[in-house]
Amino acid sequence: MPARSRNTLGIPMAGGLKRGSPFQSAQRFLIMTSKSVPVRCALWVTAALLIAAFPLMADDGITIPAGTDLQVELTSTVSTKSSSTGDLFNGKVTEPIIYHGEEVVPENSTVQGHVTFLKPPGRAKGKAEMRLLLDSIRTPDGQNYSVAAALQDAKGPEGVSVKDSEGTVEGPGKSTKAGAKEAGIGAAAGAGVGAIAAGGEGALYGAAIGAIVGVVHTLAKHHGDLVLGPGADLTFSIPRTITAPRTKGETGLVVPGAH
Numbered sequence: 001m002p003a004r005s006r007n008t009l010g011i012p013m014a015g016g017l018k019r020g021s022p023f024q025s026a027q028r029f030l031i032m033t034s035k036s037v038p039v040r041c042a043l044w045v046t047a048a049l050l051i052a053a054f055p056l057m058a059d060d061g062i063t064i065p066a067g068t069d070l071q072v073e074l075t076s077t078v079s080t081k082s083s084s085t086g087d088l089f090n091g092k093v094t095e096p097i098i099y100h101g102e103e104v105v106p107e108n109s110t111v112q113g114h115v116t117f118l119k120p121p122g123r124a125k126g127k128a129e130m131r132l133l134l135d136s137i138r139t140p141d142g143q144n145y146s147v148a149a150a151l152q153d154a155k156g157p158e159g160v161s162v163k164d165s166e167g168t169v170e171g172p173g174k175s176t177k178a179g180a181k182e183a184g185i186g187a188a189a190g191a192g193v194g195a196i197a198a199g200g201e202g203a204l205y206g207a208a209i210g211a212i213v214g215v216v217h218t219l220a221k222h223h224g225d226l227v228l229g230p231g232a233d234l235t236f237s238i239p240r241t242i243t244a245p246r247t248k249g250e251t252g253l254v255v256p257g258a259h
Helices: 022-033 037-058 176-220
Strands: 004-006 012-014 061-064 069-074 088-093 097-099 102-105 110-119 129-138 144-155 168-170 233-237 242-245
Touching: 061 097, 061 102, 069 129, 069 144, 144 242
Parallel strands: none
Antiparallel strands: 004 012, 061 242, 069 088, 069 233, 088 110, 097 102, 110 129, 129 144, 129 168, 144 233
């Protein structure tokens, strides 16, 4: 609260007001033109109300504190197979953000971000990886925020997880069960061929050769690509306190694929 002083009429003065502000001009005028006690009292009350309201008029922004979690549901698709670094993604807010009793980001606000990193799956080893950065939020009433929020958690296909503080999403990879099944099929096929060719001993030999072929075939195939599609639940963390004026404007968001 700005420091206050009193003039000769007893009207409180706001020391924090800028020189030449409307409040100071009004106060000078009142001092020069008022002489009666009733008028002085009325002026005192009016000036006090105006000065008390000044901080409220100045504090007309919206704040989202640092560390706030933002729950988002994807409405577009990103993947290590079809996406590229810089590609956009869209989503919607599934849980409102409330600060000091005010809903600053309502449910169903729209969000947009972009892909910052992609790593395709390996063959013998290495899971697919991806990083997403949330760039902006737009509320239903037109309020816009720039956020630069990193991913903290992802709930999509089974086996997908966020593995580090940079928000790297790791794909499920190739399942051990599926690899064993493919190797088993190869072994069975080899045993069948060996049995036909040389009886029991041929079956054992064929099974060994078939198992080796199955393992080689399994290693030659890629691990699964990482795909996050509509409905995937993502959690982003706001890295710094955001204060924005209460303004309405165009969204500034771009729909992926639109021209």
